[in-house]
Amino acid sequence: MANRIPRVPVREQDPKVRATNFEEVCYGYSREEAMLEASRCLHCKNPRCVGACPVNIQIPDFIERIAQGDIPGAAEVIARDSSLPAVCGRVCPQETQCEGSCILGVKGEAVAIGKLERFVGDEIADRSLGEQRPEVAGGRYGGGAPIKDANGAAVTGVEPPSKANGAAVTGVEPPSDANGAAVTATRVAIIGSGPAGLACASDLAKMGYDVTIFEALHKAGGVLEYGIPEFRLPKDKVLKPAIESVKALGVKIETNVIVGRTVTIDQLMDDEGFKAVFIGTGAGLPKFMGIPGENYNGVFSANEFLTRNNLMKAYRSDYMTPIHAGRKVCVVGGGNVAMDAARTALRLGAEVHIVYRRTETELPARREEVHHAKEEGIIFDLLTNPVEVLPDDKGWVRALKCVRMELGEPDESGRRSPVAIPGSEFEIDADTVIMALGTSPNPLIAKTTAGLETTRRGCLSAGPDGATTRPGIFAGGDAVTGAATVILAMGAGRAAAKAIDEYLKNS
Amino acid sequence: MYTILSKEMLTPNICRMKVRAPRLASSAKPGQFLIVRADEKGERIPLTISDYDAAQGSVTIVTQQIGASSADIISFEEGEAFADVVGPLGLPSEFLTKSAEELSAQHYVFIAGGLGTAPVYPQVKWLHEHGAKVDVIIGARTKDLLIYTEELGAVCDNLHICTDDGSCGFHGVGTAKLEALVAAGEKFTQAVAIGPMIMMKFATLTCKKLGIPIVVSLNTLMVDGTGMCGACRVTVGGKTRFACVEGPEFDGYEVDFDEAMRRQGQYKAEELEEKEHHVCRIGRGK
Numbered sequence: 001m002a003n004r005i006p007r008v009p010v011r012e013q014d015p016k017v018r019a020t021n022f023e024e025v026c027y028g029y030s031r032e033e034a035m036l037e038a039s040r041c042l043h044c045k046n047p048r049c050v051g052a053c054p055v056n057i058q059i060p061d062f063i064e065r066i067a068q069g070d071i072p073g074a075a076e077v078i079a080r081d082s083s084l085p086a087v088c089g090r091v092c093p094q095e096t097q098c099e100g101s102c103i104l105g106v107k108g109e110a111v112a113i114g115k116l117e118r119f120v121g122d123e124i125a126d127r128s129l130g131e132q133r134p135e136v137a138g139g140r141y142g143g144g145a146p147i148k149d150a151n152g153a154a155v156t157g158v159e160p161p162s163k164a165n166g167a168a169v170t171g172v173e174p175p176s177d178a179n180g181a182a183v184t185a186t187r188v189a190i191i192g193s194g195p196a197g198l199a200c201a202s203d204l205a206k207m208g209y210d211v212t213i214f215e216a217l218h219k220a221g222g223v224l225e226y227g228i229p230e231f232r233l234p235k236d237k238v239l240k241p242a243i244e245s246v247k248a249l250g251v252k253i254e255t256n257v258i259v260g261r262t263v264t265i266d267q268l269m270d271d272e273g274f275k276a277v278f279i280g281t282g283a284g285l286p287k288f289m290g291i292p293g294e295n296y297n298g299v300f301s302a303n304e305f306l307t308r309n310n311l312m313k314a315y316r317s318d319y320m321t322p323i324h325a326g327r328k329v330c331v332v333g334g335g336n337v338a339m340d341a342a343r344t345a346l347r348l349g350a351e352v353h354i355v356y357r358r359t360e361t362e363l364p365a366r367r368e369e370v371h372h373a374k375e376e377g378i379i380f381d382l383l384t385n386p387v388e389v390l391p392d393d394k395g396w397v398r399a400l401k402c403v404r405m406e407l408g409e410p411d412e413s414g415r416r417s418p419v420a421i422p423g424s425e426f427e428i429d430a431d432t433v434i435m436a437l438g439t440s441p442n443p444l445i446a447k448t449t450a451g452l453e454t455t456r457r458g459c460l461s462a463g464p465d466g467a468t469t470r471p472g473i474f475a476g477g478d479a480v481t482g483a484a485t486v487i488l489a490m491g492a493g494r495a496a497a498k499a500i501d502e503y504l505k506n507s
Numbered sequence: 508m509y510t511i512l513s514k515e516m517l518t519p520n521i522c523r524m525k526v527r528a529p530r531l532a533s534s535a536k537p538g539q540f541l542i543v544r545a546d547e548k549g550e551r552i553p554l555t556i557s558d559y560d561a562a563q564g565s566v567t568i569v570t571q572q573i574g575a576s577s578a579d580i581i582s583f584e585e586g587e588a589f590a591d592v593v594g595p596l597g598l599p600s601e602f603l604t605k606s607a608e609e610l611s612a613q614h615y616v617f618i619a620g621g622l623g624t625a626p627v628y629p630q631v632k633w634l635h636e637h638g639a640k641v642d643v644i645i646g647a648r649t650k651d652l653l654i655y656t657e658e659l660g661a662v663c664d665n666l667h668i669c670t671d672d673g674s675c676g677f678h679g680v681g682t683a684k685l686e687a688l689v690a691a692g693e694k695f696t697q698a699v700a701i702g703p704m705i706m707m708k709f710a711t712l713t714c715k716k717l718g719i720p721i722v723v724s725l726n727t728l729m730v731d732g733t734g735m736c737g738a739c740r741v742t743v744g745g746k747t748r749f750a751c752v753e754g755p756e757f758d759g760y761e762v763d764f765d766e767a768m769r770r771q772g773q774y775k776a777e778e779l780e781e782k783e784h785h786v787c788r789i790g791r792g793k
Contacts, residue, residue: 042791256591262594304735320579324773395766395769404685442734442735
């Protein structure tokens with residue numbers, strides 16, 4: 001094969017050092033490293049990577065621009081299909097998507113597409129952040145006088161749409177009537193400021209709509225803020241600029257609004273003039289196993305543990321929210337959330353075991369996270385399934401009683417299902433148990449909005465373009481699919497933006 | 508901006524604040540709660556809504572200084588603003604679904620303890636306005652710790668004050684007063700207890716003995732208050748329920764109070780440490 005350059009390794013924090021801090025694990029490529037790695041791409045005639053990307057980023061095109069040293073050009077190529085390259089470059093499961101189908105991976109190592117995407121995202125954020133700083137320097141609400149909405153509620157973080165600050169407002173003029181007088185842009189409400197909501201809002205704002213995102217928590221970002229830890233997705237460096245760039249398009253973000261409680265969808269549409277609504281509320285409800293002892297002290301959902309640490313910054317002594325990591329932690333589950341919880345507990349000083357009922361091959365987490373977790377000293381107890389949480393005399397966790405498993409026949413999904421080995425019960429000493437078994441959508445909106453149907457699994461029923469069972473209301477992301485990936489949610493948000501535009505033009 | 512419109516100390520360590528939060532004020536109902544985050548570094552603290560005024564766009568909260576976070580909330584002055592106030596959270600009280608006819612046949616008795624007296628107020632006011640007969644028993648350790656006596660006196664049929672030391676009203680705890688009232692012939696159809704977990708446990712035991720159904724409002728730990736974290740898990744009728752979205756009010760007969768009390772203390776060790784190292788931010792920003 002002509003390509004002889006090996007995959008350019010990416011610099012990372014030393015595992016022993018990073019196990020004691022929350023700084024980002026991976027440093028990312030330098031410009032030289034990125035250009036060298038980019039030169040490895042074969043520019044296949046039929047690039048399989050593009051088809052394997054859930055939003056079909058033109059991967060060989062942006063890689064070619066990097067190879068030429070044209071980073072803004074590379075960013076433009078990505079921006080056509082994705083608004084969060086710095087995020088997705090970090091959190092996408094590349095090994096099962098783009099990189100998993102890279103032809104170089106057949107005999108050697110795939111092009112590091114994720115690391116290259118991240119490089120482009122970071123470079124662009126650094127540049128546009130420099131330009132935006134004067135505007136956001138006013139404080140945590142972006143400075144300026146608070147703007148009130150129709151009800152007099154304070155609207156936080158509002159900035160006027162602006163082309164001057166370099167944001168990509170793509171040739172959309174404000175709508176005007178026959179006399180040329182400006183008419184008010186059509187209002188669209190987005191519920192939830194996670195990946196689906198941010199992507200949908202960006203696209204609609206670029207089309208000229210007046211977009212407001214309603215966020216239940218006090219900070220925008222959804223799972224990117226409360227779920228994914230700092231060491232994997234730095235908040236100030238990566239997430240904040242991504243959200244600022246959405247605001248720079250004119251999108252308003254109103255935090256502390258729980259749609260279904262603070263205000264209903266019907267009130268938004270009937271009283272506040274929103275003509276369409278996109279629901280991107282994610283899958284936020286934690287699952288528990290239903291085994292005895294799960295309510296003893298020291299048993300937490302991964303959601304609680306991570307929210308305390310990420311959103312509430314419990315790992316920092318200057319923040320008030322407490323967190324309990326204990327001395328010996330069992331994290332039950334094998335997905336990204338389990339890895340995040342385990343590595344967070346490790347950084348808080350605990351010995352950490354991942355307890356997973358299948359083998360390493362079946363671990364649903366990103367391969368890189370499993371690799372990093374092992375490097376840092378997380379202990380993997382595989383083919384192991386908890387059956388009971390055992391307490392001490394004060395009602396705190398003392399041990400996790402487990403049973404050994406073996407892989408049986410493949411089930412309908414093709415995965416070999418784990419079967420308990422009779423009589424193999426044993427105890428793992430632990431003072432903390434964290435359940436990371438997946439999440440399901442919050443039923444609040446479906447319950448408080450007439451005409452919205454849900455599936456058997458509690459997800460909102462929606463077509464491929466996000467149209468729900470009620471006209472004018474669209475949905476996408478985990479709220480529709482159940483827990484999935486950032487990039488799929490983003491793709492769903494963008495598809496819905498297109499459908500909302502069609503719907504509003506025809507109504 | 509969640510500006511504090513007024514502030515008054517009801518006792519040396521219980522504080523009442525009216526806070527601007529228009530969306531919340533127009534959707535709040537009796538029985539619901541809200542979450543306050545005083546400043547950027549603060550905890551999200553769940554507090555029961557003590558009153559709401561949609562016209563003024565304000566909600567009333569009553570806070571007792573217990574730990575560092577409640578001290579931070581109380582340290583805010585009129586004209587200052589909290590970083591965040593969100594709600595209403597949880598389900599409204601069940602009686603809101605009852606018809607006028609049903610309500611007129613009811614005789615409610617509220618058993619309020621300590622800080623729990625404040626959130627009793629919007630419930631009693633609502634019931635009073637909708638034609639139900641309501642007695643209220645307020646219990647406190649001593650006379651100086653009684654709150655909301657005038658407010659409640661104005662909206663209930665009979666107000667019964669109890670103090671542990673006998674410095675005001677009935678000498679004894681609220682449950683003893685309840686037993687005395689029943690012995691004297693009062694026929695209550697429904698009890699509601701709001702207060703410390705231990706008080707609600709004993710109110711439930713008393714009501715069980717007297718054959719009165721009872722609703723309790725559980726003040727569990729929580730982070731987001733929207734069903735996301737599960738810190739508020741309680742066992743009700745043998746099943747795990749989330750107090751934040753399925754409560755906060757539950758049938759007292761069904762609640763596992765011992766587990767709920769144990770779970771409330773889950774972060775005691777960390778909070779103690781926080782208290783020792785806490786740098787008081789009173790007066791910040793001035």
